[in-house]
Amino acid sequence: MNESECSLIRIQQVCGVVTLSALLSMASTQTKASDALIQILQERSCSGCRLADADLVHADLRDADLSDTKLMRANLGQAQLDGADLSGADLSFSSLRGASLRGANLTGTRLYGTDLRDADLTGAQLTPNALDEAHWQGASGISVGIRSHAALHNAGVEAFQKGRWSAAEQLFSEAIRSQPEEPLSWVARGISRSEQAKDDIAAADFRYAASLYKQDGQITYVKKLLDAASAIQDRRSSISKTTGNGLGNQILGGMASAVQALAPLAMKTLIPLGIGF
Numbered sequence: 184m185n186e187s188e189c190s191l192i193r194i195q196q197v198c199g200v201v202t203l204s205a206l207l208s209m210a211s212t213q214t215k216a217s218d219a220l221i222q223i224l225q226e227r228s229c230s231g232c233r234l235a236d237a238d239l240v241h242a243d244l245r246d247a248d249l250s251d252t253k254l255m256r257a258n259l260g261q262a263q264l265d266g267a268d269l270s271g272a273d274l275s276f277s278s279l280r281g282a283s284l285r286g287a288n289l290t291g292t293r294l295y296g297t298d299l300r301d302a303d304l305t306g307a308q309l310t311p312n313a314l315d316e317a318h319w320q321g322a323s324g325i326s327v328g329i330r331s332h333a334a335l336h337n338a339g340v341e342a343f344q345k346g347r348w349s350a351a352e353q354l355f356s357e358a359i360r361s362q363p364e365e366p367l368s369w370v371a372r373g374i375s376r377s378e379q380a381k382d383d384i385a386a387a388d389f390r391y392a393a394s395l396y397k398q399d400g401q402i403t404y405v406k407k408l409l410d411a412a413s414a415i416q417d418r419r420s421s422i423s424k425t426t427g428n429g430l431g432n433q434i435l436g437g438m439a440s441a442v443q444a445l446a447p448l449a450m451k452t453l454i455p456l457g458i459g460f
Contacts, residue, residue, distance in 0.1 A: 219232040219233060219234055220234060220237055220239075223239075223244070223247065223249070224239075224242065227244055227245075227246065227247035227248070228247060228248040229247075229248070229249065229252060230248050230249070230250045230251055230252065231250070231251045231252060232249075232252050232253070233252075233253045234252060234253060234254050234257055235253055235254065235255040235256055235257065236255070236256045236257060237254065237257040237258070238257075238258050239257060239258060239259045239262055240258050240259070240260045240261060240262065241260075241261045241262060241263075242259065242262045242263070243262075243263045244262055244263060244264050244267055245263050245264065245265045245266055245267065246265070246266040246267060247264070247267045247268070248267075248268050249267055249268060249269050249272055250268045250269065250270045250271055250272065250288075251270075251271040251272060252269070252272045252273075253272075253273050254272055254273060254274050254277050255273055255274070255275045255276060255277065256275070256276045256277060257274070257277045257278075258277070258278050259277060259278060259279045259282055260278050260279065260280045260281055260282065261280070261281045261282060262279065262282045262283070263282075263283050264279075264282055264283060264284045264287050265283050265284065265285040265286055265287065266285070266286045266287060267284070267287045267288070268287075268288045269287055269288060269289050269292050270288045270289065270290045270291050270292060271290075271291045271292065272292050272293070273292075273293045274292060274293060274294055274297045275293055275294075275295040275296055275297065276295070276296040276297065277297050277298070278297075278298040279297065279298060279299050279302050280298045280299070280300050280301055280302065281300075281301045281302060282299075282302045282303075283302070283303045284302055284303060284304050284307045285303055285304075285305045285306050285307065285324070286305075286306040286307065287304075287307045287308070288307075288308045289307055289308055289309045289310075289313065290308050290309065290310050291310060292309075292310075292313065294313055294314060294316060294317040295316045295317070296316065296317070296318075297316075297317040297318070298317075298318045299314070299317050299318060299319045299322050300318050300319065300320050300321045300322060301321040301322060301323075302319075302322045302323075303322070303323050303324055304319075304322055304323065304324045304325050304326075305323065305324025306324065307324065307326075309325075309326065309329045311328060311329060311331075312329070312330070312331045312334070313329065314329060314330050314334060315330070315331050315333070315334045319338075320338060320341075327360075328361075330357070330361070331361070332358050332361040332362035332365060332368070332453070333453035335354050335355075335357045335358035335361060335368075336354075336355065336358040336365075336367065336368050336371065336453050337452050337453055338354045339351045339352075339354035339355040339358060339368070339371060339372075339375070340371070340450045340451075340452060342354055343371065343374070343375055343450060344450065348375050348376075348378040348379050349375075349379065351371070351372075351375040352372055352375040352376055352379070355368050355369075355371045355372035355375060356372060359372065364395065365395075366392040366395040366396050366404075367392075367448070367449055367451060367453070369388050369389075369391050369392035369395065370388070370389065370392045370408065370445055370448060370449035371449035371450060372388050373385045373386070373387075373388030373389045373392065373411070373445075373449075374445060374446060374449055374450075376388065377415050382415040382416060382418060383416075385412075385415055386411075386412040386413075386415055386416050387412075389408040389409070389411045389412040389415075389445075390408070390409065390412050392404075392408050393405045393408035393409050393412075396408065404448070407444060407445060408445070411444075411445055
């Protein structure tokens with residue numbers, strides 16, 4: 184056997200050892216994950232466990248200790264997690280859609296890309312702005328101050344773009360309560376209200392937004408907003424004077440042009456403070 188053949192054999196042996204080592208490592212990891220899954224279901228306690236990609240749909244994990252647990256991409260849809268300790272856990276890209284998290288501890292929990300739609304978060308402990316990178320539309324019981332102004336405004340924009348005027352109005356109202364000095368949300372709520380023919384209060388929103396812009400010296404926006412307020416009040420006046428000929432419905436069919444011109448400004452997506460992209 185020549186030197187070249189010996190070298191090839193040695194390479195094959197080394198590669199075989201590496202491959203076997205990798206397989207053994209994978210098997211060990213899978214065994215540990217399986218053991219952790221059994222432990223969490225039986226004992227409801229597995230602090231710091233690695234459960235990435237775990238299937239825990241409809242799991243009963245009430246009062247479970249899941250602190251610092253790695254649950255990336257796990258499926259916890261419809262799971263019962265009332266009173267569970269998820270502090271410091273990583274739930275990135277996990278699904279908790281429709282899950283019950285009443286009274287759960289979610290302080291310091293990583294919720295990047297987490298699906299919390301339709302979840303019940305009544306009484307849940309959350310770090311302020313923790314939901315800015317999660318999907319929480321339809322979730323109930325979210326405490327005041329948990330969602331940032333930007334998150335609320337952006338959710339309103341999304342609802343508006345889907346034609347859900349009433350939902351958009353509610354979200355913009357919450358954004359305004361969070362940060363009343365931001366004129367964009369006042370304009371956006373005014374447009375949402377205008378789409379629902381709530382012309383009087385829509386005009387009031389535009390006028391208040393105009394006053395905020397005036398304080399900042401942005402006179403161009405002031406004029407546009409005052410024109411929009413006048414336009415929708417003129418529309419209301421025209422409707423009240425018109426009966427029986429269908430003109431009223433025609434006027435209600437869409438926003439006045441002055442109001443529509445504000446949409447690109449108001450439906451601007453805001454970047455939550457403290458989050459990098």
